[in-house]
Amino acid sequence: MTVYAAPGTEGAIANFRPRYDHWIGGEYVAPANGQYFENPSPVNGRTFTEVARGDADDIDMALDAAHGAAPAWGRTSVTERALVLNKIADRIEEHLEELAVAETWENGKPVRETLAADLPLAVDHFRYFAGAIRAQEGSISEIDGDTIAYHFHEPLGVVGQIIPWNFPILMAVWKLAPALAAGNAVVLKPAEQTPTSILYLMELIADLLPPGVVNVVNGFGAEAGKPLASSHRIRKIAFTGETTTGRLIMQYASQNIIPVTLELGGKSPNIFFSDVAAAKDEFYDKALEGFTMFALNQGEVCTCPSRALIQADIYESFLADAVVRTEAVKQGNPLDTDTMIGAQASNDQLEKILSYFDIGRAEGAKVLTGGHRAEMDGDLAGGYYVTPTIFEGKNSMRIFQEEIFGPVVAVTEFGDFDDAIKVANDTLYGLGAGVWTRSGADAYRAGRAIEAGRVWTNCYHAYPAAAAFGGYKGSGVGRENHKMMLDHYQQTKNLLVSYAQGAQGFF
Amino acid sequence: MSDDVRSPQAADAPPARVAVTDAAAELLVRLRDKHGELMFHQSGGCCDGSSPMCYPDGDFITGDADVHLGDLAVGAERATFTVPVWMSRNQFEYWKHTHLTIDVVPGRGAGFSVEAPEGVRFLIRSRLFTDDEWEQLRV
Secondary structure, three states, X not given: OOEOOOOOOOOOOOOOOOEEOEEEOOEEEOOOOOOEEEEEOOOOOOEEEEEEOOOHHHHHHHHHHHHHXXXXXXXXXXXXXXXXXXXXXXXXXXXXXXXXHHHHHHHOOOHHHHHHHHHHHHHHHHHHHHHHHHHOOOEEEEEEOOEEEEEEEEEOOEEEEEOOOOOOOHHHHHHHHHHHHOOOXXXXXXXXXXXXXXXXXXXXXXXXXXXXXXXXXXXXXXXXHHHHHOOOOOOOEEEEOEHHHHHHHHHHHHHHOOOEEEEOOOOOEEEEOHHHHHOOOHHXXXXXXXXXXXXXXXXXXXXXXXXXXXXXXXXXXXXXHHHHHHHOOOEOOOOEOOOOEOOOOOHHHHHXXXXXXXXXXXXXXXXXXXXXXXXXXXXHOOOOOEOOEEEEOOOOOHHHHOOOOOOEEEEEEEOOHHHHHHHHHOOOEEOEEEEEOOOHHHHHHHHHHOOOOEEEEOOOOOOOOOOOEEOEEOOEEOEEOOHHHHHHHEEXXXXXXXXXXXXXXXX | OOOOEEOOOOOOOOOOOEEEEHHHHXXXXXXXXXXOOEEEEEOOEOOOOOOEEEEEOOOOOOXXXXXXXXXXXXXXXXXXXXXEEXXXXXXXXHHOOEEEEEEEEEOOOOOOOOOHHHOEEEEEEEEEOOHHHXXXXXX
């Protein structure tokens, strides 16, 4: 067990500056309007730094820097760019513990997650795209004996990226790694709840990237996000967030005729077929952990398995074991490596979760465990903590249909295979899903029948770089991760070449 | 829920689907001074999903894919101005049995909603329609 010292206290391995400016052209640049906003830690609710409150002027300056850097960066060889990405990965790895503590302090998630997932995945993501870009090839179509179509990948140029607050570094890296590998320059706007950890990273890798290739402008969505998303000076916009903002970003993009990738969340079903309980063995234990994954990252994951569907004949016994497993989740100081669930990322997030407890109860759902704010003592008293919560109810209830983004699962039972699929697909979203069974045939049939971009099969919440991630239905447009992501950051250049000497014959 | 909820309606009109608390109404007055006429679109999905997003009216283009839930009457005299509230039609199918009150809480917010820079966040509080209300709404 290790308890890391809080940033700003004696013995801390990560410390923040008292104030953060924008990161533009490879250095800190004060906001044009001179304004800053406070950044509180969800761990204790107290402000630990202040951050530049950007607006259209700062976005313009960042776009200037990006446009200045993009042509040269786009012309570098893939060998050089891959080398830069690998060096970034190495640098993150060297500072992994420090970055993990910084991110935990800003986001509230337990350090065991940042140490074991967020940061190692960020490292691997850069390495994956370093490899992918070197192995990428264009193509040649032989139209006829004298005519050849050559296809080249070209960078888009300058792209905009708007990052969510649930994985402040990893979600930025998901977007940065393929964009940079493909030769683009980026203007990135972090979420206003978590504006600092990405700047912490930018400082660490400042010497590895040419100035202007990555620019970070902080601020509020209405003031800094909108001028970025609606700018005619970006060739693509990528966004992770919710549906109304997703639609708004598409509307802005339509005005500039640029592509978007959107990841807008889900209400992921986690299906447990009866044969899961055929033996109380290692696999049964794994399935129980799979159920409890709704509490990972305090439930603040777009793919949170927030609807558990359990087959009727094992419903009572499996759910009873699942309650026990959920109650064993250790809540506490996020900087303690034994802590499994930390603080919700912000006060409004906490309030929203509590409002869903109200509507869940009002609709007649039964609370099996949790259902309240977790009151913490001492230093954590001002933080935003929620006890992992299991509701039992019907799929038509709003707690089954809306992404609460908290450690809350809504449980219901199903009769047979068709019933499971029907309930699983009765949702506006289709980002993630889980299927648990000992039958390979059932796993395959269920996985193909569920309308979701990723179906974890006998596992959950794994995010390897080589597996495509993205949504069906209302969950968004496009994919992240996997080498196919390069396509979202590239143009196709076709050279259609004739080697024939004769006229084409029209005139 | 507090009793300071405004839910204006004529005597024979069907029950309102949306209402606004006094605190949220006061904020809307200030936001309107800054941004002009306003609108809400109820979000869904990830991160700040399930939050009502407040925009300068017309900034978010609504269409056949949306349902107009009603207009919030806001202002010192109770009807100085109105703020329309919208929701995606497919989302409405899952929400239609609930009455929505727009409240405000301290928070950081996100998305492009105009109140976030004020250090507050609009929040939806929901209740089930009563059987009587539901009957009237279905007519």
